[in-house]
């Protein structure tokens with residue numbers, strides 16, 4: 001039988017990490033480590049900052065309001081995911097939270113909320129979504145933190161589209177088509193529509209883009225959050241770092 005491993009606390013910090021580097025904790029971080037996780041001086045946790053990989057760090061000062069960590073050794077280098085962006089139209093709050101969380105877990109490099117013709121939300125709280133991403137990265141063992149960009153209009157995003165970035169256009173009108181993906185590895189983006197789907201002009205524009213590949217996600221209409229996970233699974237297993 002395999003020995004049981006104690007799972008180590010992972011904490012994201014906005015601070016450079018390196019051997020001998022001390023990291024002064026914010027009040028919520030100190031509270032989390034000492035008040036919630038009940039750790040005291042001498043406890044070793046994992047820290048990451050999205051840039052310097054993962055490090056073992058020892059709690060050398062511990063209080064409810066303040067604390068200091070001391071970095072010892074790097075335990076993982078920075079692992080940058082494949083160059084995959086997820087473009088999605090925000091839906092209800094809990095489902096939008098789910099999408100960004102899953103995108104971070106599944107290895108998106110950038111998360112791009114877009115406003116389409118049938119998008120209900122006209123604002124999003126980028127900082128809250130970014131905080132969900134950080135929690136997901138802490139939980140899943142990742143070392144890279146994908147950026148959530150501010151809400152942008154789909155038209156503006158497509159106006160500035162780089163032709164080198166392939167676009168996996170998840171098109172709900174392709175239900176009767178095989179879900180085969182074509183193309184090769186490189187920069188890609190997945191685009192998922194809102195609950196109401198894409199408008200006809202949007203679909204026409206997307207289909208006309210040389211970078212776009214319209215893709216079916218099977219014979220049933222998936223909710224946007226399910227579609228995001230299904231599309232990332234399909235892409236990762238074909239071109240990503242799951243192979």
Ligand code: SAM
Nearest residue numbers: 170171172192193195196197216217221222227
């Ligand atoms: N209201 C639309 C309809 O009834 O046709 C469905 C929109 S669906 C809930 C939200 C988004 O998920 C779609 O715009 C599309 O990007 C994606 N999606 C859902 N099911 C799909 C499928 N079977 N194939 C491709 N994309 C799909």
